[in-house]
Amino acid sequence: MDIGGVDHGDSRYVQGLKYIRTLYIGDVMAEMEPKEGITNDFVGYEVLIDFMTDRAMYKLQGDIIEIGAFLGGGTVKLARFGKRYGKRVFAVDIFDPGCDKTRDTGGTRMCDIYQAFLQGRSQREIYGETTQGFDNIVTIDKDSKDVEFPEEQAFIFGFIDGNHDPDYVKNDFHLIWRHLVPGGTVGFHDYNFDLPDVTESVNRLIDEHRNEISEVREIEDKHILMVSKRKYTAG
Numbered sequence: 584m585d586i587g588g589v590d591h592g593d594s595r596y597v598q599g600l601k602y603i604r605t606l607y608i609g610d611v612m613a614e615m616e617p618k619e620g621i622t623n624d625f626v627g628y629e630v631l632i633d634f635m636t637d638r639a640m641y642k643l644q645g646d647i648i649e650i651g652a653f654l655g656g657g658t659v660k661l662a663r664f665g666k667r668y669g670k671r672v673f674a675v676d677i678f679d680p681g682c683d684k685t686r687d688t689g690g691t692r693m694c695d696i697y698q699a700f701l702q703g704r705s706q707r708e709i710y711g712e713t714t715q716g717f718d719n720i721v722t723i724d725k726d727s728k729d730v731e732f733p734e735e736q737a738f739i740f741g742f743i744d745g746n747h748d749p750d751y752v753k754n755d756f757h758l759i760w761r762h763l764v765p766g767g768t769v770g771f772h773d774y775n776f777d778l779p780d781v782t783e784s785v786n787r788l789i790d791e792h793r794n795e796i797s798e799v800r801e802i803e804d805k806h807i808l809m810v811s812k813r814k815y816t817a818g
């Protein structure tokens with residue numbers, strides 16, 4: 584398939600096909616059962632939930648944040664998990680499928696992939712339908728560079744999958760890290776995959792924050808890197 588005039592290799596393209604299929608199934612199910620049909624997500628958020636569960640991170644005090652919600656399939660998975668432990672899920676998304684012009688190694692722009700998935704439908708509307716009824720989701724409909732949280736806001740876990748430009752990767756990391764509790768984790772999507780600038784930015788951030796980090800864990804098959812904050816900092 585040719586998206587944005589570029590022929591894909593099969594990494595992100597295969598993901599894309601799977602995702603489009605999910606959306607179609609979602610539409611069919613939506614006719615039978617309201618809105619619950621579209622629950623799938625791009626990344627497979629179960630791996631994030633397993634990570635939090637294995638480390639009993641739900642015992643920490645704070646909420647969960649996601650930057651880059653797309654259609655909200657992952658958001659609702661986080662919200663179901665969070666609900667069990669009285670946690671909110673802050674979902675930050677600009678809801679403009681045309682804005683991320685970053686190209687993958689095959690030359691395809693992220694925005695062309697999103698628009699191909701959407702096929703003219705409104706990202707914000709689908710997201711609204713998917714997340715409807717989840718009262719612990721706080722949607723922040725903004726460019727992540729314009730987001731700020733009050734000092735007292737604490738996060739136990741954050742997932743970064745928004746704009747893939749290195750400036751945004753850096754911005755999104757700092758937005759979460761400054762509110763991340765000791766023992767909390769930030770996960771980056773697209774690590775060691777087909778966006779080398781993302782990988783390089785993440786490596787630089789890890790290097791810069793080396794003294795505050797207790798664990799770095801790569802989930803290779805999902806192209807995710809988890810970076811956990813030290814429980815106690817020396818001195």
Ligand SMILES: C[S@@+](CC[C@H](N)C(=O)[O-])C[C@H]1O[C@@H](n2cnc3c(N)ncnc32)[C@H](O)[C@@H]1O
Binds near residue numbers: 652675679697726727
């Ligand atoms: C790869 S998609 C997220 C996929 C989602 N994590 C999932 O697995 O289903 C990236 C998302 O980031 C959003 N985005 C792009 N630039 C952004 C920005 N500057 N601020 C906030 N969100 C942004 C896009 O609208 C898109 O929904």
